[in-house]
Amino acid sequence: MKVCIIGSTGHYEYVLKDIKYDPETRIVGVCPGSTGEDVHLLYEIIKNDYPSLKIYDNYIEMLDELQPDICVVCCYFGDHAKVAAEVLKRKINLFIEKPIATDLEDLYMLHELYSKSGVSLAAMFGIRYTPWFLTAWNAVKSGKVGEIRLMNAQKSYKLGKRGVHFKNRKTYGGTIPWVGSHAIDWLYWFGAKRFVSVYSSHSKFYNMGNGDLELTALCHFVMEDEVFGSVSMDYLRPNTAKSHDDDRIRVVGTEGIIEVRECEVYLMNNETCGYVELDLCDGNKGIFWDFLKQVKNEGKCLISAEDSFYVTEASIKARISADEKRVVYFD
Amino acid sequence: MKVCIIGSTGHYEYVLKDIKYDPETRIVGVCPGSTGEDVHLLYEIIKNDYPSLKIYDNYIEMLDELQPDICVVCCYFGDHAKVAAEVLKRKINLFIEKPIATDLEDLYMLHELYSKSGVSLAAMFGIRYTPWFLTAWNAVKSGKVGEIRLMNAQKSYKLGKRGVHFKNRKTYGGTIPWVGSHAIDWLYWFGAKRFVSVYSSHSKFYNMGNGDLELTALCHFVMEDEVFGSVSMDYLRPNTAKSHDDDRIRVVGTEGIIEVRECEVYLMNNETCGYVELDLCDGNKGIFWDFLKQVKNEGKCLISAEDSFYVTEASIKARISADEKRVVYFD
Numbered sequence: 001m002k003v004c005i006i007g008s009t010g011h012y013e014y015v016l017k018d019i020k021y022d023p024e025t026r027i028v029g030v031c032p033g034s035t036g037e038d039v040h041l042l043y044e045i046i047k048n049d050y051p052s053l054k055i056y057d058n059y060i061e062m063l064d065e066l067q068p069d070i071c072v073v074c075c076y077f078g079d080h081a082k083v084a085a086e087v088l089k090r091k092i093n094l095f096i097e098k099p100i101a102t103d104l105e106d107l108y109m110l111h112e113l114y115s116k117s118g119v120s121l122a123a124m125f126g127i128r129y130t131p132w133f134l135t136a137w138n139a140v141k142s143g144k145v146g147e148i149r150l151m152n153a154q155k156s157y158k159l160g161k162r163g164v165h166f167k168n169r170k171t172y173g174g175t176i177p178w179v180g181s182h183a184i185d186w187l188y189w190f191g192a193k194r195f196v197s198v199y200s201s202h203s204k205f206y207n208m209g210n211g212d213l214e215l216t217a218l219c220h221f222v223m224e225d226e227v228f229g230s231v232s233m234d235y236l237r238p239n240t241a242k243s244h245d246d247d248r249i250r251v252v253g254t255e256g257i258i259e260v261r262e263c264e265v266y267l268m269n270n271e272t273c274g275y276v277e278l279d280l281c282d283g284n285k286g287i288f289w290d291f292l293k294q295v296k297n298e299g300k301c302l303i304s305a306e307d308s309f310y311v312t313e314a315s316i317k318a319r320i321s322a323d324e325k326r327v328v329y330f331d
Numbered sequence: 332m333k334v335c336i337i338g339s340t341g342h343y344e345y346v347l348k349d350i351k352y353d354p355e356t357r358i359v360g361v362c363p364g365s366t367g368e369d370v371h372l373l374y375e376i377i378k379n380d381y382p383s384l385k386i387y388d389n390y391i392e393m394l395d396e397l398q399p400d401i402c403v404v405c406c407y408f409g410d411h412a413k414v415a416a417e418v419l420k421r422k423i424n425l426f427i428e429k430p431i432a433t434d435l436e437d438l439y440m441l442h443e444l445y446s447k448s449g450v451s452l453a454a455m456f457g458i459r460y461t462p463w464f465l466t467a468w469n470a471v472k473s474g475k476v477g478e479i480r481l482m483n484a485q486k487s488y489k490l491g492k493r494g495v496h497f498k499n500r501k502t503y504g505g506t507i508p509w510v511g512s513h514a515i516d517w518l519y520w521f522g523a524k525r526f527v528s529v530y531s532s533h534s535k536f537y538n539m540g541n542g543d544l545e546l547t548a549l550c551h552f553v554m555e556d557e558v559f560g561s562v563s564m565d566y567l568r569p570n571t572a573k574s575h576d577d578d579r580i581r582v583v584g585t586e587g588i589i590e591v592r593e594c595e596v597y598l599m600n601n602e603t604c605g606y607v608e609l610d611l612c613d614g615n616k617g618i619f620w621d622f623l624k625q626v627k628n629e630g631k632c633l634i635s636a637e638d639s640f641y642v643t644e645a646s647i648k649a650r651i652s653a654d655e656k657r658v659v660y661f662d
Contacts, residue, residue, distance in 0.1 A: 205556065236588065252567050
C-alpha cells in the first residue's frame with residue numbers, strides 16, 4: 001500500500017514507528033498542508049527508507065498523481081479539515097491528527113464526506129495504545145472497578161518553544177481541542193457513555209508571549225447516567241521535568257478505583273487492600289498498526305471513525321463553552 | 332475557660348485532642364443539638380477527665396446555666412445554624428463544625444449575628460492543620476510554585492455505614508457542603524483569591540440505600556484572575572483501603588507544581604528536576620489549639636470567621652449549582 005503524508009506538524013511519528021512492521025506498505029510522498037509549513041526535515045528523515053519518495057508543494061497535485069491508499073494528515077491544526085476534505089473526496093483512507101476539525105461546521109462537513117466515502121478514518125488518539133492506558137482500560141473492561149461513576153483526567157505539558165501556529169487561534173484551534181482532546185477521548189473511551197453537557201474555562205494569562213495560546217484550561221463533563229468527568233490541562237510542567245507530559249486519569253467505579261500516573265497503573269478494589277500496581281501489557285505496536293489492519297480488513301481499529309468525530313465534537317463544544325462562558329449541551 | 336459541646340455528630344475530636352494542652356480550659360457541659368442525637372457516648376468518654384461535667388437535654392438551658400466561654404457545635408449538619416444562632420446571641424465564642432449553615436438564608440442570618448457579637452468564630456476546616464497540607468501551603472506561600480493558575484482537589488471517602496442524618500437532605504445538607512467544603516476551603520486558602528463562579532454536578536446513583544446522600548460530585552470553580560479549581564468528591568473508596576479518606580490537592584503555578592497525596596507533599600519546579608518529597612512540618616497542635624489562642628488574645632486562628640463564612644457560602648452555592656444544573660455566580 002502507498003502512503004502519503006500531508007504536513008509534518010503533528011504526530012507523524014505514529015506512522016514512522018508502525019509502518020516498519022508492514023513491509024508491504026511504503027511512504028510515497030510528502031507535502032506541506034498549511035501555508036508556511038516546511039516538510040523538508042520529515043523528507044530527510046525518511047528518504048533513505050523510501051528511495052522513490054517524492055516531495056510536493058501542492059497536496060492536491062500529490063494526491064492526484066500518487067493516488068495513495070492511505071493519507072496521513074498532520075499539518076497546522078486549523079487546516080486539518082480543509083485538507084482532510086480533499087482526501088475524503090478522493091475516497092482515500094485517512095489517518096489524521098486530532099482534532100480533525102477546529103470548528104463544528106467543518107466537522108459536520110467532514111462527517112458527511114466521510115459517510116459517503118466508504119473509507120477508514122482514525123484520529124491520532126494514540127495515547128490509548130500506551131501500555132499504561134491500555135492496561136487500565138482492560139482492567140476496567142474486565143469489571144475491576146464496577147460501574148464507572150466519576151473520572152478525573154489530566155494533561156500537563158511543558159510549554160517549551162512553540163511554533164508560530166500555536167500562537168493564533170485560527171491555526172491552533174485552542175488548548176482544549178489540541179491538548180484536552182486526548183483526555184476527553186479517555187473519558188469517552190473508559191466511560192463508554194455519551195456526553196450530556198460540558199462547562200469549561202481557559203486562560204491565556206502568563207503564556208509567555210504565545211499569543212492566543214491558552215496556558216490553562218478546565219472542563220467539567222456530564223455524561224449519561226450522571227457520570228461526571230473533569231479534564232485539567234496546563235502548559236506549566238517545569239522544563240526540568242523528566243518527561244514532556246504528565247498524563248493521568250483516575251477512574252472511580254462502584255467496585256474500585258483505577259489510576260494511570262507516571263506511566264504506571266494502580267488499582268484498588270475490595271480485593272486489593274490498598275493500591276496495587278498492575279503489570280503493563282505489551283505496547284510494541286500502536287495506533288497506525290491498528291489502522292493499517294483495518295484498512296487491510298484484518299481487524300477493527302481501537303479508534304473508530306465515529307469515536308474520532310464524536311470526541312472532536314466534544315472538544316470543540318468544550319472550547320465553545322470556555323469561549324462563551326456557558327454550559328454547552330450535546331444532542 | 333469553660334467549654335460546652337452541643338452535639339456529638341461532627342469532629343469534636345479536634346477539641347478533645349487540643350484541650351489537653353491547656354490546663355486552664357475544661358469541658359463543663361454536653362448536650363444534643365438535634366432531635367434524635369445521643370451524646371451519652373461523648374459524655375462517657377470525657378467524664379473522668381472533667382469530674383464536674385454535666386449532661387443536658389436542652390442546649391439553651393445549658394448555655395444559660397453554665398455560661399461557657401466557648402461553645403462547640405457539632406450536631407446534625409442541618410441544625411448547625413439554628414444552634415449557632417443561640418450561641419452567638421449569647422456572645423459566646425463559637426467553634427463549629429462545617430458547613431456552618433446548609434442554606435444561604437441561615438448563613439446570612441448567622442453572619443449578621445456574628446458581626447454584632449464581638450466573639451471569635453471558626454469552622455472546623457481542620458485539615459489545614461495536617462502536616463501535609465500545612466507543609467504544602469507554606470511552600471506555596473514562600474513562592475515555590477510562583478503564581479497559582481490551576482488547582483485540582485480531591486476528597487474520596489469510604490461510604491461505610493452512615494447515620495440516619497446522612498440520608499436526608501434536610502439534616503445532611505448535601506455531599507458538596509459536607510465533604511466538598513474541605514476541598515473548597517483548600518482552593519480558597521491556597522489560591523488566596525475570591526470565587527467568581529461555580530458549576531457543579533452531583534449524583535445519588537448507587538448510594539446503597541442512603542436516601543438523599545450524593546455518592547459522587549464534581550465542582551468547577553472560576554476564581555479571580557482566571558484561576559480555575561476542580562473539586563472531585565466521592566464515597567467510593569474501597570472499604571479495605573488503609574485510611575478512611577484520600578485527600579489530595581494539586582496546585583499548578585507559573586513556577587512549579589505542588590501536590591499533596593497520601594499524606595505526603597511533592598514539589599516540582601525548575602530547581603528540583605522532577606518531583607521531590609518535602610519534609611513535613613510539625614503537626615502536634617491543631618485547629619482547636621489555634622482557636623483557643625485567638626480566644627485568649629494570644630494569636631490569630633489560621634481559619635478566620637470570614638473564611639468560615641465565605642467557604643460555607645461557596646459550598647452552598649456549589650450545591651445550588653448542582654441541584655439546579657446552572658452556573659452560580661458570586662457577588
